Amino acid sequence: MNLPVLILLPLLTAVVILLMRNATQVKWAALAGAAAQFVLAFALLFAFRSERAAGNEAQMLFELQYNWFPAWHISFHLGVDGISVAMILLTSFVVIAGVLVSWNVEKMTKEFYFLLILLSLGAYGFFMSLDLFILFFFLEIAVIPKYLLIGIWGSGKKEYAANKLALMLMGGSALVLVGLLGTYFGSPTKTFDLMTLSQLNIPASVQHICFPLLFVGFGVFTALFPFHTWVPDGHSSAPTAGSMFLAGISMKLGGYGCLRVATYIMPDGAKEYANIIIVLSAIAILYGAFATMMQKDLKYINAYSSVSHCGFVLLGIGMLTKTAMTGAVMQMVSHGLMTALFFAVIGMIYERTHTRQVNEMGGLLKVMPFITTVLFIVGLCSLGLPGLSGFVAEMTIFMGSWQNTDAFHRIATIAACMSIVVTAVYILRAVGQTAMGPLKAGYENLTDATWNEKAAAIILIAGIVAIGIAPFWLNDLVSPATEIIMKKLAAVTAGM
Amino acid sequence: MLNEFLILMKSELVLCCIIFLLLFIKVGTDMTNERMLPLVQVLLLVNVVASFIFNQEGTLFGGLFTTNLLMAFQKSILSIGIYLISLLFADWLKKSEHMPEFFMLMLSAVLGMFFMISSGSLLMFFLALELSTIPVAAMANFDLEKKLSSEAAMKMILSSAFSSGILLFGISLIYGATGTINFAEIPALLDGSPLQILAFVFLFTAFAFKLSIVPFHLWTADVYEGSPVAVTSFLSVISKGSIAFILLTTLYKVFAPMQEIWYNMVMLLSVITMIFGNLFALRQQNIKRFLAFSSIAQVGFILVGLSSNSSQGTASVVYFILIYIFSNLAAFGVAGAISQQTGKERIDDLKGLYQTNPFISWVLALALFSLAGIPPTAGFFGKLFLITAGASKGNYFFITVAALNLIVSLYYYLRIIRAVFMDKNDQPIEKIILLPSVKLGMLICGAGIILTGLLSWVYDYITSLTM
Numbered sequence: 001m002n003l004p005v006l007i008l009l010p011l012l013t014a015v016v017i018l019l020m021r022n023a024t025q026v027k028w029a030a031l032a033g034a035a036a037q038f039v040l041a042f043a044l045l046f047a048f049r050s051e052r053a054a055g056n057e058a059q060m061l062f063e064l065q066y067n068w069f070p071a072w073h074i075s076f077h078l079g080v081d082g083i084s085v086a087m088i089l090l091t092s093f094v095v096i097a098g099v100l101v102s103w104n105v106e107k108m109t110k111e112f113y114f115l116l117i118l119l120s121l122g123a124y125g126f127f128m129s130l131d132l133f134i135l136f137f138f139l140e141i142a143v144i145p146k147y148l149l150i151g152i153w154g155s156g157k158k159e160y161a162a163n164k165l166a167l168m169l170m171g172g173s174a175l176v177l178v179g180l181l182g183t184y185f186g187s188p189t190k191t192f193d194l195m196t197l198s199q200l201n202i203p204a205s206v207q208h209i210c211f212p213l214l215f216v217g218f219g220v221f222t223a224l225f226p227f228h229t230w231v232p233d234g235h236s237s238a239p240t241a242g243s244m245f246l247a248g249i250s251m252k253l254g255g256y257g258c259l260r261v262a263t264y265i266m267p268d269g270a271k272e273y274a275n276i277i278i279v280l281s282a283i284a285i286l287y288g289a290f291a292t293m294m295q296k297d298l299k300y301i302n303a304y305s306s307v308s309h310c311g312f313v314l315l316g317i318g319m320l321t322k323t324a325m326t327g328a329v330m331q332m333v334s335h336g337l338m339t340a341l342f343f344a345v346i347g348m349i350y351e352r353t354h355t356r357q358v359n360e361m362g363g364l365l366k367v368m369p370f371i372t373t374v375l376f377i378v379g380l381c382s383l384g385l386p387g388l389s390g391f392v393a394e395m396t397i398f399m400g401s402w403q404n405t406d407a408f409h410r411i412a413t414i415a416a417c418m419s420i421v422v423t424a425v426y427i428l429r430a431v432g433q434t435a436m437g438p439l440k441a442g443y444e445n446l447t448d449a450t451w452n453e454k455a456a457a458i459i460l461i462a463g464i465v466a467i468g469i470a471p472f473w474l475n476d477l478v479s480p481a482t483e484i485i486m487k488k489l490a491a492v493t494a495g496m
Numbered sequence: 497m498l499n500e501f502l503i504l505m506k507s508e509l510v511l512c513c514i515i516f517l518l519l520f521i522k523v524g525t526d527m528t529n530e531r532m533l534p535l536v537q538v539l540l541l542v543n544v545v546a547s548f549i550f551n552q553e554g555t556l557f558g559g560l561f562t563t564n565l566l567m568a569f570q571k572s573i574l575s576i577g578i579y580l581i582s583l584l585f586a587d588w589l590k591k592s593e594h595m596p597e598f599f600m601l602m603l604s605a606v607l608g609m610f611f612m613i614s615s616g617s618l619l620m621f622f623l624a625l626e627l628s629t630i631p632v633a634a635m636a637n638f639d640l641e642k643k644l645s646s647e648a649a650m651k652m653i654l655s656s657a658f659s660s661g662i663l664l665f666g667i668s669l670i671y672g673a674t675g676t677i678n679f680a681e682i683p684a685l686l687d688g689s690p691l692q693i694l695a696f697v698f699l700f701t702a703f704a705f706k707l708s709i710v711p712f713h714l715w716t717a718d719v720y721e722g723s724p725v726a727v728t729s730f731l732s733v734i735s736k737g738s739i740a741f742i743l744l745t746t747l748y749k750v751f752a753p754m755q756e757i758w759y760n761m762v763m764l765l766s767v768i769t770m771i772f773g774n775l776f777a778l779r780q781q782n783i784k785r786f787l788a789f790s791s792i793a794q795v796g797f798i799l800v801g802l803s804s805n806s807s808q809g810t811a812s813v814v815y816f817i818l819i820y821i822f823s824n825l826a827a828f829g830v831a832g833a834i835s836q837q838t839g840k841e842r843i844d845d846l847k848g849l850y851q852t853n854p855f856i857s858w859v860l861a862l863a864l865f866s867l868a869g870i871p872p873t874a875g876f877f878g879k880l881f882l883i884t885a886g887a888s889k890g891n892y893f894f895i896t897v898a899a900l901n902l903i904v905s906l907y908y909y910l911r912i913i914r915a916v917f918m919d920k921n922d923q924p925i926e927k928i929i930l931l932p933s934v935k936l937g938m939l940i941c942g943a944g945i946i947l948t949g950l951l952s953w954v955y956d957y958i959t960s961l962t963m
Contacts, residue, residue: 067952068952069881069952070952070956071811071955071959072808072884133880137872137876140870140871140876141871141872147910147913148917151914151918152917159919162914163914166906166910167903167907170903171900174899174900174902174903175899177883177899178892178895178896178899181883181887182887182892184884185888209892
């Protein structure tokens with residue numbers, strides 16, 4: 001499997017989109033590109049599994065490296081392990097669904113799809129990078145498309161939200177930048193290469209400075225409390241596909257960075273600050289859940305619940321056990337699919353009812369059975385119904401957390417568990433008010449989902465159900481990779 | 497001897513030839529601007545090509561004039577810059593009554609910069625600096641019917657005279673303290689005595705004036721606003737670039753023994769310059785003033801890279817200026833095209849520009865992203881390498897300030913992006929007709945913005961020159 005193909009394909013799609021003459025051609029080109037990505041991601045999964053089955057135990061597969069800026073020891077180094085493959089799969093799911101639900105975008109269609117595909121390019125590159133410099137490069141590529149997507153095609157306070165998002169994310173990446181430079185100059189060998197850095201013993205003093213910089217920097221992307229404030233505004237102002245990308249892919253960049261960069265190369269720092277991470281993420285989980293209870297707008301509901309759900313990712317990382325970390329990755333995938341689907345459904349409903357206020361809706365099940373059924377499914381996934389992905393991921397995190405036996409971790413775990421009850425309250429209330437009850441006047445003639453919307457929903461539901469029913473394939477994919485991270489952490493404890 | 501003279505001073509001689517050719521054409525023929533401009537553009541292109549070939553190292557005139565491959569490359573960068581100016585502002589130039597004079601003045605100034613880059617003693621340096629300054633003041637006055645333009649020229653000439661005075665004072669103090677004005681001999685004689693520090697402070701102040709480092713920046717905004725856009729772009733890109741180049745020589749070679757002293761000074765000025773440049777840029781309404789303050793902030797960034805006394809520092813500064821030429825000239829090119837055809841120069845006037853002028857909107861966006869340091873534009877690489885070079889001293893406070901300033905600068909660059917792409921306007925600027933050469937200039941800038949970053953051999957080449 002040739003990894004650069006996954007970067008070149010979006011690039012090619014973007015160029016083709018620019019060359020198209022009318023909106024219909026643009027849409028089909030984008031769909032073809034997204035479908036090709038989808039196929040490629042699965043090809044990568046199968047290639048990866050067959051390599052592993054053939055006994056290839058290398059930490060990273062399909063590695064590829066060539067010197068880029070030798071003066072700074074930067075190399076274009078790509079490679080994937082189980083975590084990367086899972087995230088790439090997630091990205092391809094969200095991209096194709098995002099392209100499908102945006103079928104009705106009329107304003108500047110070409111530019112819209114161009115930016116959408118550009119965003120996916122950034123995500124693929126990010127998940128494959130094994131060099132911190134190009135990782136940072138791809139991280140920042142993704143910021144500006146988000147800004148333009150929200151600012152041009154958004155709704156509500158879009159300019160404000162776009163600005164806030166761009167500046168907060170750039171702030172996050174500025175912290176990452178300082179952390180990276182600190183690592184570069186602080187490590188015994190000057191290198192940006194992730195694999196080399198992971199073999200080196202970076203001095204503990206450097207780790208104690210750089211770990212928080214990197215973790216908080218990436219944390220901003222994944223709504224680490226108290227840097228989550230861009231999430232509600234950004235998500236609710238973005239166009240449907242924009243919200244899906246933001247919550248489904250973009251927030252996962254942060255989680256992946258926290259795990260792969262901060263925790264993996266700086267185990268000392270991770271040990272040092274684990275408790276603070278746990279406290280912050282427990283606050284995010286509870287605060288996000290309670291804040292959601294107060295929301296009336298469907299998009300705000302999902303945005304705040306994303307803060308809560310992404311808190312689980314960071315909680316899983318902070319617990320520093322193998323099971324919890326595997327759970328964190330599963331939660332990233334699960335939440336990515338789920339939240340993308342949630343935003344897609346909200347978009348579909350909004351296009352028909354022209355409102356997102358829960359109390360202005362009612363009885364929609366009667367007029368659009370398909371859309372409301374999807375809303376039910378995604379709601380149940382969000383509150384953790386067994387058989388769907390949300391349950392599997394959160395359960396794994398809780399089990400991993402419980403392996404820490406001291407009181408502090410126990411209390412944090414119990415506090416995080418309580419959020420599930422709150423989640424049930426707000427999800428059931430929102431879904432119930434929207435779907436059940438008497439049909440509100442004026443909604444009698446609404447139509448059900450069109451083919452593209454159905455296709456998008458079915459693709460995402462397939463992912464959710466696949467993880468829910470057969471979690472072991474994802475677990476088998478991810479856990480060897482988390483084990484390597486755990487080994488590094490264990491070595492630190494043994495050495496102390 | 498003659499051969500050596502011809503080869504080593506090749507860049508300067510080519511420029512002299514072009515200047516005299518223009519002079520003869522102006523005096524001897526009645527060629528119209530319409531026919532002359534393509535000729536000048538071709539000549540400047542020849543100049544760019546010539547600057548890349550037959551480069552050698554050597555000294556002339558007993559050490560007064562030195563050149564090496566890095567200096568030759570610096571001259572090439574400036575040559576590219578003036579070629580782009582001749583393309584981007586073709587519309588304005590064609591309508592100008594005194595186009596040959598404009599080019600003669602501009603090329604004389606560039607000639608001064610070439611000599612300045614190659615100067616081997618303070619005397620030569622001072623002469624070259626004057627040659628590069630006085631024609632620019634005349635250029636600033638080029639919109640003869642506008643009062644603002646005359647005011648700009650006046651401010652420019654006064655502040656230049658002032659800084660020249662300070663420079664001369666510094667030079668005389670150095671001569672007094674060391675007994676020589678040769679760059680090669682000064683370092684051995686420096687011991688960090690108070691007199692030498694004072695001399696250095698005066699010398700550096702003069703540089704700071706030219707580079708508009710805060711707190712010596714006060715002339716910048718008014719001059720930029722008053723001058724024609726072509727002149728403003730020359731001032732902010734070519735002029736600044738050449739001073740940054742000579743600052744590299746001065747700090748790294750001549751004052752290398754006093755590194756401990758100048759490091760703190762450069763760092764402090766860099767921090768102030770970034771912060772003030774950014775804060776003032778936030779509030780500007782006029783595009784030219786806005787670009788003036790943003791260029792002050794960019795100079796702050798150049799100082800970050802300059803603060804590291806290493807070949808990496810040199811490489812990152814030269815690389816950044818190459819990128820800066822493409823990015824800033826593209827932005828000025830768009831501003832110039834708009835102001836030439838509509839007379840509008842306010843940021844609010846740009847609202848809804850994308851609806852009517854998608855091409856120049858994308859060029860502007862690309863330029864601004866590059867200035868803000870967003871990948872995949874070259875500005876990202878340029879800024880990152882400057883910051884990395886600056887970080888090599890392990891001064892975290894310094895690079896944190898620089899990284900935070902990146903965010904502030906992003907905010908105001910996004911302001912323009914927002915006006916162009918998002919804001920609604922009932923009467924957006926009408927469709928702007930671009931001359932072919934303007935379009936070519938913008939395409940070259942756009943290609944430069946994307947390719948100089950992604951193609952790493954540009955940076956590798958510069959690094960190989962600095963070794």
